[in-house]
Amino acid sequence: MLQIFLRFFSLGLVSFGGPAAHIGYFRQTFVQELNWLDDKHYGSLVALSQFMPGPGSSQVGFAIGYHRGGLLGGIAAFLGFTLPSFILLFLLAVTSSQWLDYSFTQGIIHGLKLLAVVVVADAIWIMFKQFCQRKQAKLLMMFSCVIILLQPSMLMQFGLLIAAALVGRHYLSSAAGSEVDASAPPLSQPVKLNFFWLSLFAGLLIASLVAISLSSQSSITNLTQLFSQFYQVGSMVFGGGHVVLPLLQQSVGDSISHDQFLTGYALAQAVPGPMFALAAFLGAEIWIEQPLIGALVATLAIFLPGFLLMLVALKSWNAISAKPQVTGAIAGVNACVVGFLLAALYTPIFTSAVLSPIDMALVVLGFGIFKTFKPNIFFLVAGFGVTGALIGAFVS
Template sequence: MLQIFIRFFSLGLVSFGGPAAHIGYFRQTFVQELQWLDDKHYGSLVALSQFMPGPGSSQVGFAIGYHRGGLLGGIAAFLGFTLPSFILLFLLAVTSSQWLEYSITQGVIHGLKLLAVVVVADAILIMFKQFCQRKTAKLLMVLSCVVILLQPSMLVQFSLLIIAAIVGRFYLSASDNAEPPASSTHTTEPVRVNFFWLSIFVGLLIASLVAVGLSKQAGIATLTELFSQFYQVGSMVFGGGHVVLPLLQSSIGDAVNNDQFLTGYALAQAVPGPMFALAAFLGAEIWISQPLVGALVATLAIFLPGFLLMLVALKSWHGISSRPKVTGAIAGVNATVVGFLLAALYNPIFSSAVLSPLDMALVVLGFGLFKIFKPNIFILVAGFGVSGALITAII
């Protein structure tokens, strides 16, 4: 367990670049160097993480730890990989009142918000190419974006995900690439679902929905409500990474303002580790009386659903992936998620970050350099932070 923790902790200290980069780091370390599993097994874990809602790269890390050391190994992997970013974002949250008052700090944060525009725009472009190749998928993406722009709420997003799954089941079941029909000798692999973990996941999801409703009726904020809000987000985020933004914003509502939300997102870009560690910053900001408790509850809640679902499906993934109707439903959900992210690009990211033609020019320049030269994310963070500080000093 200690070996698993140390290996993932060391990666958590240096894993800049988001989920795609994390998956590359994991492969280099655990497949090529340590040989804890082979490429085929690793590829199946990556595919499963894309199939399930939750934090993609963290789910892969959890699955590697589970493969190496059972449930405790999975927990050790999660703690090791997440701890560096959790500590950094928590400390930034509890000290924000001290360093946010300086104009140069405000400039750096503004620059990081502009970086968020670049990073999310690039994520949308990549996800559009990956998930929206067919007309039905493109239509789902456009309609979901329009609806969320006009009616941004958690209930609307959840409803759109259900509709997208139904549409995808009937119209996106076939592969984007034409494949020959299966031969008569083909047999579908049986699905072995772990109902123990599934019942925990479903039970907590139902309880979270009830808890949020009761808290709103009572008008009193509780830790149970905080857990429930972040648990619901973790249960519905397909695609991981930046996709968490629109759902988080809808879920926590007025608990934090747009500036706090985007500051946390910008800082999450600047630290290594999983994007979902943003929950540590937001939890500390929301639960001001006991920020460490708030950060711990929010972080546990947002990661937990994805890990429970991995435990449900780890032994049945091949059987699930062999069913075209299921993969069609997921294709519909993925296309809709791209629409959600496009809506989030406008509000709150673009509308709160780009305030002048100079800002827009920096975004366009940064996006161009990002696509042409593909610099390390740490270089981008430093460049946009310095640019934001200079813009603030000049203006």
């Protein structure tokens, strides 16, 4: 267990670049260097993470830890990989009152907000090319984006996800099924799910929906509501990474200001580890009476659904992935979340970050550099932070 924890902790200290980069780091370390599993097995875990809601790269890490050391191994992997970003974002949250009002730090944060525009735009472009190749998927993407721009709400997003799954099941199953690994077992192989974990996932989801409904009349957030908000988001985010942004913004929008939310998101760009660790910053900001408790509850709640679903399907993934209707439904959901992310790119990201022609010029320049030269995300963070600080100092 200690070995698993330390291996993932060392990766959590240096894993900049988002889910795609994390998956590359995992393959280099656990397949090529340590030989904990082979490429075929690793590829199947990556594919499973794409078909489950939750933080994609963290789910892969959890599955590797589970493969190596069972349930405790999965927990050790999660703790190791998430702890560095959790600590950094928690400390940034609890000390924000000491440094947030300085023009220098405001300039840095503004620069990081501009970087968020670049990174999310790139994520949308990549996901569009990956998930919206067919006409039906493109239509789903456009429809979901338009609806969320006009009627932004958690209930609307949930309804669109269900509708997209139904549409994908009927119209995208052939395309999705063609991507299934040829080594997958025949469709006749029985699917044996772990119903204990499935029942726990479903029970917590129903309880969270009830808790949010009962507390909707109150403007005060308690720990049960805090857990419910983040658990609900973790249960509906497909693709992980930046896709969490629109759902989180809708879920906690009444508990935290837009500026606080985008500050946390911008800071999450600047630290290594999973994007879902943003929950540590938000939880500490929302539960200011005991920020550490708030950060722990929010972080546990947003990661828990994805891990429970991984435990449900880990032993039966090959049989599940061989069913075209299942993969078709997921293809529809993936197209839908691209639309969600496109709507989030406009609001709150673009509208809160791009405030002048200089800002827009920096976004265009940064996007061009990002796509042309593909620099390490650390250099982009440093570049946008320094540029934002200089502009802030000059303007002030």
